[in-house]
Amino acid sequence: xxxxxxxxxxxxxxxxxxxxxxxxxxxxxxxxxxxxxxxxxxxxxxxxxxxxxxxxxxxxxxxxxxxxxxxxxxxxxxxxxxxxxxxxxxxxxxxxxxxxxxxxxxxxxxxxxxxxxxxxxxxxxxxxxxxxxxxxxxxxxxxxxxxxxxxxxxxxxxxxxxxxxxxxxxxxxxxxxxxxxxxxxxxxxxxxxxxxxxxxxxxxxxxxxxxxxxxxxxxxxxxxxxxxxxxxxxxxxxxxxxxxxxxxxxxxxxxxxxxxxxxxxxxxxxxxxxxxxxxxxxxxxxxxxxxxxxxxxxxxxxxxxxxxxxxxxxxxxxxxxxxxxxxxxxxxxxxxxxxxxxxxxxx
Numbered sequence: 001x002x003x004x005x006x007x008x009x010x011x012x013x014x015x016x017x018x019x020x021x022x023x024x025x026x027x028x029x030x031x032x033x034x035x036x037x038x039x040x041x042x043x044x045x046x047x048x049x050x051x052x053x054x055x056x057x058x059x060x061x062x063x064x065x066x067x068x069x070x071x072x073x074x075x076x077x078x079x080x081x082x083x084x085x086x087x088x089x090x091x092x093x094x095x096x097x098x099x100x101x102x103x104x105x106x107x108x109x110x111x112x113x114x115x116x117x118x119x120x121x122x123x124x125x126x127x128x129x130x131x132x133x134x135x136x137x138x139x140x141x142x143x144x145x146x147x148x149x150x151x152x153x154x155x156x157x158x159x160x161x162x163x164x165x166x167x168x169x170x171x172x173x174x175x176x177x178x179x180x181x182x183x184x185x186x187x188x189x190x191x192x193x194x195x196x197x198x199x200x201x202x203x204x205x206x207x208x209x210x211x212x213x214x215x216x217x218x219x220x221x222x223x224x225x226x227x228x229x230x231x232x233x234x235x236x237x238x239x240x241x242x243x244x245x246x247x248x249x250x251x252x253x254x255x256x257x258x259x260x261x262x263x264x265x266x267x268x269x270x271x272x273x274x275x276x277x278x279x280x281x282x283x284x285x286x287x288x289x290x291x292x293x294x295x296x297x298x299x300x301x302x303x304x305x306x307x308x309x310x311x312x313x314x315x316x317x318x319x320x321x322x323x324x325x326x327x328x329x330x331x332x333x334x335x336x337x338x339x340x341x342x343x344x345x346x347x
Contacts, residue, residue: 014150018042018129020143033068033131033139042129042146047154050121052147053129055086056114059139065095066345067135074162075125077332083339084167086131088325090115091278093220094288094347098278100271103296104327119215119327122157134342161212161329166337168324169345170203172224173312175319193317199239199247201316202309205324212330213301214240214308216294219260220279222321222347223286231284232265233320236311243304251300256310260291288347294327 018041022028033039042050061067065087072082082089091105092098097112108114121127129146133139151157176193196202205217223233234256241249253259257266261275267285270277274297279290300306308326312318339345 012152013156016148016150018044018144018146018148030141030143033133033142035133035136035138037133038071039131039133039139039142040128041131041144042127042148044123044127044148044150046126047124047151047157048127048148049123049151049157050127050129050146050148051118052145053117054114054143054145055090055131056143057086057139058141059135059137061135061137063095063346064133064135064137064139065097066347067133067342068139069132069134069339071128071130071132072121072163072165073128074121074123075127075332079334079336081162081332081334082165083337084165084325085339085345087115088167088218088220088323089165090117091218091292091325092290093218093323093325094222094279094290096279096288096290100276100278102271102273102276102292102294104294119163121163122160123162124154124157162332162334163327163329164208164212164334165325165327166206166208167339167345168204168206168326169322169340170312171222171321171323171344172319173203173316173322174201175312176317193313193315196237196311196315197247199241199249199309201311202239203236203312203322203324204307204309206306206308206326206328207335208302208328208330209305209335210330210333211303212306212328213299214295214306214326214328215299216274216292216296217308217324217326218278218290218292219310220323221289223281223289224320225318226286228284231286233281233285233289233313233318234265235314236316236318237314238308238310240300240309241307242300242302243306253310257291259310260293262291299329
């Protein structure tokens with residue numbers, strides 16, 4: 001994604017790192033985070049930009065990637081700009097890790113347990129990066145790097161938006177009864193079920209206010225329908241409403257896999273730079289699905305507001321478990337957002 005020509009550009013900046021290295025000079029290069037405690041990964045003063053984050057951890061809690069939160073704040077703000085379950089932030093839901101690589105997020109061997117982020121995160125007066133352990137179990141070992149540049153003047157980040165990330169979940173989505181969604185022919189699952197001419201009832205991936213641009217998401221679906229019939233979870237059109245526009249929005253898609261740059265009900269692992277299917281589900285698309293679309297070369301810009309939505313099945317007919325992480329940049333202040341309690345985040 002980065003313009004390689006800029007690698008030759010000389011800049012008078014200081015490169016630094018906040019990490020979990022053993023201050024005694026030994027090899028215990030981690031911190032422990034007790035139940036209900038918060039670990040400060042970085043508390044940076046002055047103008048600068050975070051360029052890379054790496055995290056791996058060990059915990060007896062099999063759901064720690066949903067129970068632990070990654071929280072980030074810029075320029076002394078009281079309400080964080082990033083508030084996402086730790087595993088979901090790095091690109092895969094369901095408390096799962098899998099080897100994959102994109103220009104901005106990756107999970108690396110062993111088995112995806114090394115989590116990396118290269119989204120640039122500029123700030124004018126300071127940055128805080130924290131891990132909040134909401135598990136009843138401790139994080140016995142949290143290893144981390146937060147690499148950043150420090151600038152002599154905030155003019156270095158003039159015109160740059162602040163990085164944001166938000167996690168959402170709807171379990172189950174408010175769909176129609178399965179008995180009214182029975183297959184009758186090859187086109188029954190797509191062609192029946194009425195028409196959606198408002199976008200009401202769509203699953204919301206992101207809702208933000210201000211001026212900025214949306215740079216992508218990953219969507220995590222648990223197929224909740226137990227049937228031997230054709231059980232494709234998709235056919236949900238993406239609808240992205242910018243600056244308060246009504247239906248139909250200027251950005252209206254044609255189906256779930258289409259928005260994620262795939263086609264024809266895919267069930268194969270795929271890892272591309274801007275789109276992918278990291279968890280394709282099991283036979284008949286059962287179980288857990290995780291797909292992503294990063295708008296790194298085609299960001300979706302908004303001046304006042306944005307609402308990124310997708311149907312859960314054609315005309316919102318399906319009642320699956322949806323969760324998502326959205327990434328975007330915008331001017332501050334941002335609209336406030338929270339997160340579900342840990343018990344409602346579990347896969």
